[in-house]
Structure formats: C-alpha cells, structure tokens
Amino acid sequence: MRVRIAPSPTGAPHVGTAYIALFNLAFARHHGGQFVLRIEDTDQRRSSRESEQAIFDSLRWCGLQWDEGPDVGGPFGPYRQSERSALYVTHCAQLVARKRAYPCFCSAARLDVVREAQKAAGEDWRYDRHCRGMDADEAQRRIDAGETHVIRLAMPTDGATTVPDALRGAVIYENHRVDDQILLKSDGLPTYHLANVVDDHLMEITHVIRAEEWINSTPKHVELYDAFGWEPPVFIHMPLLRNADKSKISKRKNPVSLEYYQRAGILPEAFLNFLSLLGYSMPDERDFFSLAEFIADLDLTRVSLGGPVFDLAKLEHINGLYVRAMSPELLGDRAQAWLTEESRHHAVAELVQDRVPTLAAWNAQIAMFYGGKVTWGDEARHFLVGCSSRKKKSVRLDAKRSRAMFDDLIARFESLAPWHRTEIEAALRAAVELSGAQIGDGFMAVRVAISGSTASPPLFESIETLGRAVAVVRLRAASDWLRGKGHLNDEIVTIEKQLAALRLTQERLAEAQAAGGRIAPTEQ
RNA sequence: GGCCCUAUCGUCUAGUCUGGUCAGGACACCGGCCUUUCACGCCGACGACGCGGGUUCAAAUCCCGCUGGGGUCACCA
Numbered sequence: 001m002r003v004r005i006a007p008s009p010t011g012a013p014h015v016g017t018a019y020i021a022l023f024n025l026a027f028a029r030h031h032g033g034q035f036v037l038r039i040e041d042t043d044q045r046r047s048s049r050e051s052e053q054a055i056f057d058s059l060r061w062c063g064l065q066w067d068e069g070p071d072v073g074g075p076f077g078p079y080r081q082s083e084r085s086a087l088y089v090t091h092c093a094q095l096v097a098r099k100r101a102y103p104c105f106c107s108a109a110r111l112d113v114v115r116e117a118q119k120a121a122g123e124d125w126r127y128d129r130h131c132r133g134m135d136a137d138e139a140q141r142r143i144d145a146g147e148t149h150v151i152r153l154a155m156p157t158d159g160a161t162t163v164p165d166a167l168r169g170a171v172i173y174e175n176h177r178v179d180d181q182i183l184l185k186s187d188g189l190p191t192y193h194l195a196n197v198v199d200d201h202l203m204e205i206t207h208v209i210r211a212e213e214w215i216n217s218t219p220k221h222v223e224l225y226d227a228f229g230w231e232p233p234v235f236i237h238m239p240l241l242r243n244a245d246k247s248k249i250s251k252r253k254n255p256v257s258l259e260y261y262q263r264a265g266i267l268p269e270a271f272l273n274f275l276s277l278l279g280y281s282m283p284d285e286r287d288f289f290s291l292a293e294f295i296a297d298l299d300l301t302r303v304s305l306g307g308p309v310f311d312l313a314k315l316e317h318i319n320g321l322y323v324r325a326m327s328p329e330l331l332g333d334r335a336q337a338w339l340t341e342e343s344r345h346h347a348v349a350e351l352v353q354d355r356v357p358t359l360a361a362w363n364a365q366i367a368m369f370y371g372g373k374v375t376w377g378d379e380a381r382h383f384l385v386g387c388s389s390r391k392k393k394s395v396r397l398d399a400k401r402s403r404a405m406f407d408d409l410i411a412r413f414e415s416l417a418p419w420h421r422t423e424i425e426a427a428l429r430a431a432v433e434l435s436g437a438q439i440g441d442g443f444m445a446v447r448v449a450i451s452g453s454t455a456s457p458p459l460f461e462s463i464e465t466l467g468r469a470v471a472v473v474r475l476r477a478a479s480d481w482l483r484g485k486g487h488l489n490d491e492i493v494t495i496e497k498q499l500a501a502l503r504l505t506q507e508r509l510a511e512a513q514a515a516g517g518r519i520a521p522t523e524q
Numbered sequence: 525g526g527c528c529c530u531a532u533c534g535u536c537u538a539g540u541c542u543g544g545u546c547a548g549g550a551c552a553c554c555g556g557c558c559u560u561u562c563a564c565g566c567c568g569a570c571g572a573c574g575c576g577g578g579u580u581c582a583a584a585u586c587c588c589g590c591u592g593g594g595g596u597c598a599c600c601a
Contacts, residue, residue, distance in 0.1 A: 008601045043600055108599075124526050125597065150599055168529070177527060177597095185599040192601050216528055216596045237529085239594095244535085246593055274536095277550090281537055287550055304537075307594060311535055314551045324564070 001033030001206045005066075006196065008040045009051035012257035012469060013058035015310070016211060016241055016249060019275050021064045023238060024209045028067070029295040036203060037069030039080045040196070042189045047082070050417075058258035062268050063291060068203075076203040081195050088190035091198050091228070092151050092183055100227035101183055103139045104131040105149045127152065127180045151184035153193070153220060153227075161219040166207075166236045167303055173219040181220045193217060197224040205233050209300075212237045212307075213248070236300060239279045242307040249310055252476075255372070259469035264372030265338060270319040277318075278308040288321050344369065347465040351457035365457070369466055373477050374452030383448040384478050386441060395436030402445050403482035405435035409446065410475050419468050421460040428460065449478035 003024040007017045028035035037059070041047035056071055068074025078084055095101035104127075115125050131139075132154060143149060156175045163171040183194040190198070200208060215237045225232040243253040250256065255264075261271055269291065276294050277287055280303055286293075323331060339345065345366075352365040368374065376384060386397025395401065412427040432442030447459050450471060456462055463471050 006601085010601075040601065046600070111599095122525075163528095165529095171528070173528075179597075182599055187599075189599090191599070196601090211595095212529065213595060214601090239530085242594080248595070277536060279536090285538055285549060287536085305530060306532095306537095307530075308537090309535055311551070314536065317551055320564090 001028065001031045002036065002204050003028050003033065003207050003209055004036035004038050004200070004203065004205050006038045006040045006199075006210075007055050008043065008046075009048060009055055010043065010046040011051055012259060013051075013055045015254075015256045015258060015261070015275075017055065018059065018062050018064065018258055018271075019241060019278065020209065020211055020238060021059060021062070022272055022275050023280075023298075023300070025064050025066075026291070026295045026298045027207065027209060027300065030298045033206070034067040036074070036076070036205070037066035037079065038199060038203070039070050039082075040192065041080060041082045042185075042191070042195055044082075044187065044189065052080075054259065058262070061262050062258065062272060064272075081190070081199065084195075084199070085189060087202070088184065088194055088198055089188065092190070092194060095153075095183070095224075095227055096151060098227065100154050101151050102132055102134070102154055103143060103149045104152045104180075104182075105139075105142060105147055106130055124177065126177075129180055132180065148186045150182045150186050152180040153183050153223065155180050155220070155223060161222050163215065163218040163222055163235060165215065165218075166234050166300065167305060168237070171215065171218075173216075175219075178219050178223075181217075183224075193220050193224065197221050197228070197230075200233055201225070201228070201230045207234045207236060209236045209238060212240050238303065239305055239307045241278060242309045244309055244311075246307065246309065248307075251472075254310055254312075255469075255473045257469040257472075259467065260372060260473055263370075263467055263470045265370070266315065266319050267322045267334070270322040271315070273322070274315045274318045277314075278310070279304050279306075288318070339370065344465060351461055351465060355457065368451040368453070368456060368462065372470060372473060374450075374474055376448065376452055376478075376481075380448045380452060380454065381481075383444050383454055384482065386437070386445060395438075397435070397437045397441050397445060399482050401435055401437065403479050405431055405437065405442060405445070406449065406475050406479040406482070408434060410472055410479065413468060413472050413475070416468070419464060421464045424463050425460040428463075445478075446475070450474050 005017065005021045005024050007014075025035045027033075039052055039055075041052065052070070056069075059066070066072065068076060068079060070077075070079040073079075081088075092101060096103065106127075110130075111127070114128050114130075118125050118128075132152070155178045158175060160172050160174050161178065163173065165171055181193050182191050184190055199205075215235075218235055218237075222232055241249040243249055245253070247253070255261070262268075272291055272294075273287075273289060276289070282289060282294075282297055283299065283302070326334065348366050348369050351369075352362070355365050356362050384402065385399050386402045397405070409427065409431040412431055413424075416423050416427055428443065428446060429439070432439055432446075435442060443459060444454065447456055448454055450456070450459070450463060450466065466474075
C-alpha cells in the first residue's frame with residue numbers, strides 16, 4: 001500500500017498538513033507500505049522554495065519522515081510537480097484525443113460576464129461549455145495560431161458519479177452539477193485536479209487520505225480516472241480541524257504554523273499524540289501513547305466525522321504529561337537542546353550583550369525570545385492600547401487605531417521577504433506611519449506586544465531573532481485582546497478612562513511647570 | 525443560495541454497525557486534600573445524547589422530517 005501527502009509550498013508549514021501527514025504515515029507503517037511526500041508547486045505565483053524547505057523542516061521536527069520525496073528521492077520521481085510538466089501535457093493530450101477533455105479559448109473577461117449572468121439568474125456558477133462543441137480542426141487551427149487557451153474536462157452531462165469514501169460510504173453527485181474543470185492552465189501547467197490524478201496513478205498511490213475540503217472535487221477525479229482508464233485509489237476524507245467557533249482552522253483564529261509550536265516549546269511527540277486524538281480515539285480510549293502505539297493500533301474506521309476543535313489547552317496538558325514522564329536528565333537535555341537550537345542563542349547574545357553585566361542576568365534578558373504567547377501586565381496593556389503622544393500633530397493611538405495598526409503590521413510581516421531586520425524596520429515604519437501615530441508611540445505598542453514589556457532589546461533585531469511565526473502570533477494576540485472579547489471590552493474601556501485621566505494629569509503637570517510652579521513628587 | 529458532509533458534556537471523545545449497562549473517560553472550569561509557596565498528584569462537584577415524529581416491550585443506537593454546524597462552488601491548492 002502506498003499513500004502520500006501533497007502539500008503546496010505556499011506559506012508557513014501548516015498544522016493541518018501535519019495532521020494529514022500523521023494519518024498517512026501511520027497508515028503506511030501499519031500496513032508496511034510507503035509514505036510519499038510530493039510537492040504540489042504548480043501555482044507558480046505563490047509557490048516558493050523557502051516554503052518547501054520549511055515544510056520539510058517542520059515535518060521532520062514532528063517526526064513524520066517520508067520514504068520518498070523531492071529531497072530523499074525514490075523510484076517514482078521526480079516528486080516536485082513543477083519538474084513533471086511534460087507528463088501532464090502528454091496525458092492531457094490523450095484525454096483530448098479521446099474527447100474526454102477539450103480546449104477552451106474563453107477569456108477571463110467572458111467568464112466573468114457568464115458568471116455574473118448566472119448569478120443574476122440565481123443559477124449555480126458553472127462554465128457554460130461554450131467551447132465544448134467546437135470543431136476539432138478549428139480548435140487546432142486556433143492553437144496553432146498561438147491563441148491562449150486552457151484544457152477543460154468534458155464532464156458527462158447526464159447521470160451521476162459515485163464517490164466511494166471509505167468512511168462515509170457512497171457519496172453521489174449528479175454530473176450536470178459538476179463543472180468542466182480546467183485541467184491545464186494557459187501557462188501549460190496543470191491544475192491540482194489533473195496533476196493529482198496523474199501523479200497518484202503514476203506513483204501507484206493506493207489510498208488517498210486527505211482533508212474533507214476535497215470531497216466535493218472528488219467526482220472530477222473519479223471522472224478523470226475513468227477517462228484515463230485507470231483504477232481509482234481508495235478515498236478517505238479526514239474531518240477538517242476547526243477553530244473554537246467551529247469554522248475551518250485558520251491563522252486568524254489559531255496559531256497554525258508548525259514553526260510556532262516548535263518555538264512555543266511543544267514537544268513533537270506530544271504534538272503528534274495530541275493530533276492523534278483529533279477525530280480519532282484508540283480502541284481502549286488511551287489518550288497518552290507513542291507514535292509507535294498509534295501506528296500499531298491504527299484503524300481508520302475509528303475516525304469520527306465531526307470536525308474536531310483544535311484546543312491549545314489540551315495540547316499543553318498532553319505536553320505536560322510528556323514533560324513529567326521524562327527522567328530529569330532527559331528533560332534537562334531536551335530543554336537545553338531546545339534553548340540552543342538553530343544557534344538562536346548567538347543572535348540572542350548579540351542583542352542582550354549590553355544588558356547583562358553578569359551571566360546571572362542572562363536568564364531575565366532572554367525570556368522574550370523563547371516560548372509562544374506572552375502575557376501582559378496592567379502597565380503593558382496601557383501601552384498596547386496606545387501611549388500618549390507629546391506631539392500634537394500626530395494621531396493619538398487608542399484601542400481601535402492600535403488594533404488597526406497591529407492588523408496592518410501582521411499582514412506586512414506575513415508576506416515579508418526576506419525576514420531580516422532592514423525589511424522588518426521598513427514594515428514597522430510603514431505600518432506606524434499609516435496609522436498616523438507618532439513613530440515612538442507605535443513602536444512602543446509593538447514592543448510591548450512582542451516582548452511583553454516596555455523595555456526590551458532593539459526592536460527590529462529582536463523581532464528578526466524571535467522569528468516570523470511567533471512574532472505574528474504575539475501581534476495577533478495583541479490585536480485580539482484589543483478587539484475585546486466579552487469582558488475584555490470593559491477592561492479596555494477602563495484602561496482608556498485611566499489613560500484619559502493620566503493625560504489630564506500630565507497636562508496639568510506641564511501647565512504647572514510652565515507656570516514655574518514646583519510640584520511635590522507624588523508617591524508611587 | 526445550490527450541492528456535499530456532519531450532529532453525545534464548554535472542548536476532545538467512548539458507546540451507534542450487532543437497540544436493553546445510573547450515557548463512560550480526558551481537557552477546561554469550580555471545590556477540597558497534600559504542601560512553607562507554586563506546580564505536580566489525589567478526591568469531589570458541575571456538565572451532553574439538537575428538536576419532532578415513527579418502529580419496538582425497550583431508542584443515544586434503526587427509519588423519516590426539521591433545525592443547527594461545517595465544507596465547497598477559481599487558469600489556488
């Protein structure tokens with residue numbers, strides 16, 4: 001038996017990728033099969049080698065090692081779709097020859113018009129098959145003339161396609177509702193659907209274990225297997241991980257980057273144990289077990305189909321179980337290794353050098369560089385909301401403006417390349433400038449959000465060393481706090497009142513000083 | 525909105541196929557014990573079969589309907 005995961009290298013390595021990888025790997029190991037890693041980088045615009053490397057690194061950190069893949073090779077390579085383009089083109093040509101696919105010359109503009117018309121008429125959006133009946137000679141002539149075109153799947157117009165899902169049974173789709181999916185894009189590269197089916201067949205994948213979000217496109221895949229005359233694999237759609245509000249897990253509402261969990265001090269074996277418990281339970285309901293035990297006892301019929309909420313509290317509990325199960329020696333070694341991984345301590349040393357008169361001061365100074373979220377005390381929260389500016393020309397930060405600034409900065413950080421102090425500074429300055437706040441005020445709010453304190457090592461360098469994953473999560477936490485959830489709204493109102501009072505006091509102080517008066521120092 | 529999936533404590537789940545155990549465990553929360561503190565540990569409390577029909581001596585479990593939740597409807601995967 002052969003299974004695979006096929007992540008797209010378009011961003012930070014995702015917790016959902018690890019979840020699906022875990023079940024694939026366990027399935028392969030349980031049955032003595034192979035677990036393949038294939039990189040789906042057919043989206044030229046969004047894919048990157050950095051992201052691909054990050055996926056390798058994070059999956060390895062989890063302990064999910066693949067048997068075949070771009071970096072380890074294997075008998076079915078290449079394992080990067082961008083290196084397999086010719087395969088898709090020739091296979092797609094077969095489909096066209098068999099009239100199971102056809103060239104389409106419709107422009108994006110025409111498609112938009114059709115889509116709008118269908119929407120206005122209250123119909124489902126589907127390609128209107130304008131090019132489907134085109135004469136083969138005419139099509140060939142236009143292709144030869146160099147006209148840009150795509151290749152579409154000629155979905156049957158009647159009947160139904162049955163998707164046999166191993167967990168759900170037969171899921172039936174009426175063919176007339178299924179779109180004539182684009183198979184080959186105008187840039188000559190395949191879409192997911194084509195590449196996926198061709199590769200799964202060529203790589204002799206027997207079981208497709210993927211997330212449920214794919215189930216609605218599976219009839220297209222089934223149709224493709226049929227058109228090629230191939231035996232389809234067994235389809236197993238796993239439930240989708242959810243946010244606390246039950247929506248599909250998202251970075252907006254959860255830390256989804258695997259790098260974050262590594263940086264937050266989660267043990268990979270605990271992380272895997274936790275993931276194993278989502279949508280799944282061991283036959284004897286054990287909730288503390290190794291990957292080896294999981295593999296040994298794996299039975300996919302035990303998967304429960306309701307979408308499980310990703311609960312950080314439970315993750316931390318399980319992590320604690322692992323911490324306490326270790327010998328003190330092992331724990332010490334593991335903690336030490338974690339502290340020095342990636343040689344981060346060298347970068348940290350550079351940043352705290354001026355602040356550690358003795359080595360004993362080291363610990364206190366480095367705290368912000370390790371771990372996930374930070375907690376803010378009352379004083380720190382004042383600065384999150386916004387500190388009072390002395391310059392009248394600039395905008396005064398308040399909860400709303402401060403949050404907008406954080407959100408803007410998060411977006412900038414997420415797409416920042418490279419992740420380097422110079423670029424970080426530029427992003428930071430741009431975000432604060434856009435907010436209208438005085439530069440120092442904005443920087444202070446960010447400093448507090450990032451470090452948890454009003455005093456920290458140099459900001460840009462610190463953010464660089466902290467890493468994108470953790471920096472973004474901390475900023476997000478600040479933004480979330482400012483948005484106010486439940487009682488937090490009241491807390492912000494209180495803080496804003498206090499701030500107003502503080503400003504008043506300062507103004508009076510300034511007036512008094514201007515008047516030459518002396519003011520007795522107030523007690524703190 | 526159409527289509528598809530789904531439905532047990534706040535959360536993760538066992539039990540559902542093969543109707544009959546006070547619906548069990550874990551996390552979180554709350555209370556207590558232990559303890560110089562904290563943590564761990566231990567004990568306890570709270571807490572669920574979405575609703576309505578039907579089948580049956582008996583329904584969380586089987587059937588139908590409703591409702592809720594989610595996903596999906598791209599030259600992204």
